[in-house]
Amino acid sequence: MSVARGLRLAAVAAVVVAAVVCLAGSARGAFHRQLLVELNPDSSSTPPGGDLLHVRAVGVNDTLHYLFSSQGAPTLLLLHTDSASSTIKVNWTQFLARNTSGGLWVEPEGSLQFSTALVFSRLLEYDDVNNTAEPTSELFPPYDLQNFTWSRLNLSGATPNALLCGGVAHGSLCLQLAVYGDEGRGQSWPRLLHSANSSQLEVRLDNITPRSPQSRFLLELQAVGGAFPRSRVDVRRSIDDEFTPSIFKVSEWVSFANGSSDVLGFVQWKPVAYRQYNPVLEDATPCRHSEPVPGSGESVASSSMLIRAFFAAPHIVGLNVSFGLAGEPFYNSTGFLSWTLLVGVGSPPVDVFSPLVISIMAVGLGTPMILLLLGGVYVSIRRRGGTNAGQAYEPIN
Numbered sequence: 001m002s003v004a005r006g007l008r009l010a011a012v013a014a015v016v017v018a019a020v021v022c023l024a025g026s027a028r029g030a031f032h033r034q035l036l037v038e039l040n041p042d043s044s045s046t047p048p049g050g051d052l053l054h055v056r057a058v059g060v061n062d063t064l065h066y067l068f069s070s071q072g073a074p075t076l077l078l079l080h081t082d083s084a085s086s087t088i089k090v091n092w093t094q095f096l097a098r099n100t101s102g103g104l105w106v107e108p109e110g111s112l113q114f115s116t117a118l119v120f121s122r123l124l125e126y127d128d129v130n131n132t133a134e135p136t137s138e139l140f141p142p143y144d145l146q147n148f149t150w151s152r153l154n155l156s157g158a159t160p161n162a163l164l165c166g167g168v169a170h171g172s173l174c175l176q177l178a179v180y181g182d183e184g185r186g187q188s189w190p191r192l193l194h195s196a197n198s199s200q201l202e203v204r205l206d207n208i209t210p211r212s213p214q215s216r217f218l219l220e221l222q223a224v225g226g227a228f229p230r231s232r233v234d235v236r237r238s239i240d241d242e243f244t245p246s247i248f249k250v251s252e253w254v255s256f257a258n259g260s261s262d263v264l265g266f267v268q269w270k271p272v273a274y275r276q277y278n279p280v281l282e283d284a285t286p287c288r289h290s291e292p293v294p295g296s297g298e299s300v301a302s303s304s305m306l307i308r309a310f311f312a313a314p315h316i317v318g319l320n321v322s323f324g325l326a327g328e329p330f331y332n333s334t335g336f337l338s339w340t341l342l343v344g345v346g347s348p349p350v351d352v353f354s355p356l357v358i359s360i361m362a363v364g365l366g367t368p369m370i371l372l373l374l375g376g377v378y379v380s381i382r383r384r385g386g387t388n389a390g391q392a393y394e395p396i397n
Contacts, residue, residue, distance in 0.1 A: 033057040033064065033181040033196045037160045039153065042090040047071075049096070051153040052306070055160045055179045057196070058084050062113075064345065065106070066199055068177050070150040070164050071095075071305035074120045076177065076201065078265065080345045081111040095309045098302070103309035116255065116265040117224040117311075118343055119304050120145055120203070123173060124220060124320070127212040133326045135218060140211050142220075143168055146303040171208035171335070177201055183349070189279055190270045190340055191243040193351050198268075198344030204277075205337040215331050218322040219339070222300050223267065223292070224307055224314045225255055231317065233289055238351060245281050247272050251289060252348050253319070266348040269341040273323045275334040285328050287339060290320045 036056040040047055050070035057064040063086045065079040079088075087107050095103035106112045123143040126135040148166035155162050157178075165174040179199045186192050186200060194200055205217060234252045241248055253267040276283040295316035301308045323337055324330070331337065342348070 031059075031183070031196050033059050035160055035179060035181045037155070039155065041088055043092050046152075047092060047096065049305075050150055052090070052095075053153050053155075053162050053177070054088055055199075056087075057179060057181060059196075060084065064197065066177075066179050067104075067306060068153070068162060068164075069304070069306040070153065072098075073144075073146040073303045074150070074164060074166075074175055075117055075304040075306040076199070076343055077117040077306050077310060078115070078199075078343060078345060079106055079112060080114040081106060082113050083108065083111040086111045090309075095305060098305055098308055101301075101308060101310065101312045104306070105310070114264050114345060115226050115310070116343075116345075117304075117307060117314075118201075118267060119222040119224060119300055119307060120175065120219065121222050121300065121303060121318070122220040123168065123205075124218040125211060125215050126218070128214045128216045128324075128330065129212070131214065131326055133216060133322070133324055133328070135216070135322065143173075144303075145173070148173070169209040169211075172204075172206050173208070174204040174206060175201055176204070185243065186340065189244060189274060189284075190247065190272055192268070192270065192340060192342055193243075193349040194342055195344065195346075195349045197346050198342045198349065200340060200342050202338060202340045205331070207335050208331070210330075210332050213330065213332060216322065216324045217331060217337065218320045220318060220320050221267075222295055222316055222318045223253065223255075224297075224300060224311060224316055225265075226311065226313075226315065231255060231292065233292060233319070236350075240351065243351070244270050244272065246284060250348075250351070253289075253292065254348070263347045265343075265345050267341055267343050268348045269321075269339070273337050273339040275329065275336055277336060277338065279338075283334070285323060285337075286325050287321055287323045288325075290322075292317045292319045294318075 038054045040052050041054045053068040055066040061084055063081045063084055065088055067077040069075045089105055089107055091103050094100060122145060125140045127138040129138065150164055150166045153162045153164055160179040162177045163174060165172045177199060180194045181196055183195050192200060203219060234254060236250050238248050247270050250268060250270050254263045255265045257264055271287050272284050273287050274283050275285055295318040297314040297316045300316050301314055307314055
């Protein structure tokens with residue numbers, strides 16, 4: 001093997017690595033949706049009891065409708081249509097009546113492909129006196145979120161971004177919604193990867209007065225669907241924690257069509273919360289989820305006006321997300337918790353190795369191979385040189 005051939009192989013390896021890095025970078029931002037925002041659609045005045053935010057995410061031949069409501073328990077409704085011109089209609093008299101469905105619908109009606117909603121129904125607190133992080137009989141009376149007095153939705157930023165806060169025990173529970181038209185990544189931990197088919201919700205428990213020095217919290221979520229409710233939580237593992245340090249798993253609460261493995265919709269999160277608004281690694285605290293169980297469609301519909309208005313016969317599946325493990329600091333150590341999740345349609349975004357990680361791996365794996373290759377070339381040349389030199393000597397008598 002010649003030196004020239006060895007250098008050619010090294011150059012080919014470098015080109016392959018560069019191509020992989022370029023492909024990883026150029027894959028982002030390939031699909032775009034136009035985002036259109038309206039607050040309290042079809043209403044000539046501010047409705048009593050809360051707001052209804054509507055974000056249209058318009059694609060080439062389809063539309064995602066995000067509806068975020070503070071009428072009752074906070075609810076995010078996601079509708080997928082096969083029309084780029086579909087719209088939402090609201091009959092506010094019927095919507096506010098809270099006794100019949102049909103106050104909100106899609107036009108044209110035949111364009112609806114998939115509907116799903118997420119209801120934040122209750123905040124639970126328990127006295128973890130034995131520091132086991134196992135809520136048993138020490139549960140305090142729950143905070144029912146449908147009874148909160150919620151602020152008006154505060155819209156801000158170039159990306160549709162809405163903040164909703166409700167007072168609880170001298171503090172607040174806030175939900176911040178961001179809807180995206182492109183693929184990207186959150187700016188703060190856990191830096192979830194989002195797509196143009198997803199929105200992000202951040203839940204914050206801020207300065208709530210705990211009812212015991214050893215208090216921990218759980219958040220109750222209700223997934224609402226038509227024909228295809230969310231049925232299970234899948235946990236995926238990774239060896240890369242570049243964007244969420246020390247976290248190597250992601251949880252995905254997904255729904256499927258009957259007899260199909262295709263994912264129709266998802267709620268995705270990493271099993272971590274943070275005890276500071278601007279966290280460092282030491283502020284991370286693990287979180288866990290319970291197994292999804294069927295719930296009462298009537299009880300959820302009565303707690304959320306958005307669910308009542310849209311779903312005639314909702315299917316409900318609920319679970320709890322608990323914050324903190326045994327030995328972790330209690331809530332009163334900082335008086336703050338934040339937890340982030342994605343809600344979307346289709347398959348959840350999948351984290352891949354970033355160009356930086358790919359480059360580091362290529363250097364780490366490629367450099368020893370190139371050194372071995374050049375070493376082999378060097379040894380081959382030395383042997384060939386030694387053989388020629390030996391043939392030049394004359395025999396000694």
